[in-house]
Amino acid sequence: MAVVHMRIDNRLVHGQVTTSWVQSVGANHMIVCNDKVAVDPIQKIMLPQAARGVKTSVLSIADTLAACNSPQGEAEKIMVIAKLPADAVALLEGGLKPAEINVGNQAPIGGTKFKMVTNTVAVTAEDAALYRKVAGYGLTLTHKMMPSDRAGDFISLLQSKGM
Amino acid sequence: MVGIVLVSHGALADGLVAAAQMIMGPQAAMEAVGLTPAENMDDFLEKLRRAVAAVEQGQGALVLVDLFGGSPGNTAAYLAQAGVEVVTGMNLPMLLEVLGSRDEMPPKELADVAMAAGREGVHRLAELF
Numbered sequence: 001m002a003v004v005h006m007r008i009d010n011r012l013v014h015g016q017v018t019t020s021w022v023q024s025v026g027a028n029h030m031i032v033c034n035d036k037v038a039v040d041p042i043q044k045i046m047l048p049q050a051a052r053g054v055k056t057s058v059l060s061i062a063d064t065l066a067a068c069n070s071p072q073g074e075a076e077k078i079m080v081i082a083k084l085p086a087d088a089v090a091l092l093e094g095g096l097k098p099a100e101i102n103v104g105n106q107a108p109i110g111g112t113k114f115k116m117v118t119n120t121v122a123v124t125a126e127d128a129a130l131y132r133k134v135a136g137y138g139l140t141l142t143h144k145m146m147p148s149d150r151a152g153d154f155i156s157l158l159q160s161k162g163m
Numbered sequence: 164m165v166g167i168v169l170v171s172h173g174a175l176a177d178g179l180v181a182a183a184q185m186i187m188g189p190q191a192a193m194e195a196v197g198l199t200p201a202e203n204m205d206d207f208l209e210k211l212r213r214a215v216a217a218v219e220q221g222q223g224a225l226v227l228v229d230l231f232g233g234s235p236g237n238t239a240a241y242l243a244q245a246g247v248e249v250v251t252g253m254n255l256p257m258l259l260e261v262l263g264s265r266d267e268m269p270p271k272e273l274a275d276v277a278m279a280a281g282r283e284g285v286h287r288l289a290e291l292f
Contacts, residue, residue, distance in 0.1 A: 010204070011204065011234045012234075012237075013232070013237075014232070014233055014234045014237070015172070015230065015232070015233045015234075018232060041244075042237075042240045042241055042244055043237070045240070046232075046236075046237045046240045047237070049231070049232060050231075050232030050233070050236075050237060051232070052232065105200075105201075107201055107202055107203040107204065108201065108203060109203060109205075110203065110205075110206060116201065119200050119201060120200045120201050122201065
C-alpha cells in the first residue's frame with residue numbers, strides 16, 4: 001500500500017494542500033475520504049478541479065480502502081485527506097498503513113463543546129479520544145499547517161490543553 | 164442594478180471594496196465576505212447566502228471569488244449550482260468593470276464582462292517600452 005501521507009482536514013482540498021503538501025510529500029494521487037462528501041455532487045466536481053492537475057478522487061471510506069489496496073493503488077503515491085478524525089480511525093481500522101499522519105484544519109462545528117488547540121484546530125472530548133486511537137496505530141500524529149513548519153506531536157498538544 | 168458579493172480568504176474582499184470605492188465612490192448593493200482561519204464551511208455558506216439575499220435588488224446578483232480551487236470558491240459552488248452567477252479569479256479591473264456595467268445587463272451577461280475584464284487587466288509594462 002502506497003499511502004505516503006494522511007492528512008486530517010475538514011477543509012479537504014484547498015490552497016495549502018495543493019500549493020505545498022502534494023509536492024512536499026511527492027503524491028501523484030489525492031484521495032479525499034468521507035462518506036458524506038463522496039455523495040455530494042458539488043464536492044465531487046469542485047475538489048478535483050481544485051487539485052491543479054493532480055489526479056484526485058472523492059471516495060467513501062470503503063472505496064478509499066479498496067482503491068489503496070488495488071494493484072493500481074499499490075503503484076501510486078497516494079495522499080489521503082480524511083475529513084474528520086472518525087474517518088481516519090475508520091481507515092486505520094480497515095488496514096490502511098499511511099507512512100505519516102498530520103492534523104491540518106478542523107473548524108469548530110456549531111453546537112458542539114469544543115476547545116481550540118491551535119488557531120485552526122477545534123477538538124471535542126470525542127475528537128480527542130479518536131485522535132488517541134489514531135496515534136495508537138503506532139505513528140506519531142503531527143500537527144503542521146505547512147510542510148516546512150516544525151512538526152509538533154498532536155497528542156502532547158492535546159495533553160497540554162487538558163484534553 | 165445587479166447586487167455584487169465579493170468572497171475571499173481573509174480581508175482581500177474588504178480591501179477590494181475599499182479600493183473600488185476609492186476609485187468609483189460609494190457603491191450600493193455590494194458586500195464583502197472573508198473566510199477566517201477557523202471558520203466552519205457550513206457557517207460560511209450560510210454567510211454567502213445571506214450576503215446574496217442582502218444585495219439582491221430584484222435584478223439578481225453576481226458573486227466574485229478570489230481563488231478557483233480554494234475553500235471560499237468551493238463553498239460558492241453551492242450558490243452556482245442553485246443558479247447564482249459566480250466568477251473566480253476576482254481582481255480590481257474585474258470589479259471596476261462590473262460596477263460600471265451592472266445597471267445595464269443581467270447577471271449572466273455581467274459574468275461575461277467580469278471574465279473578460281479580469282483577463283484584460285493583466286499587462287506586462289516592460290512590453291510598453
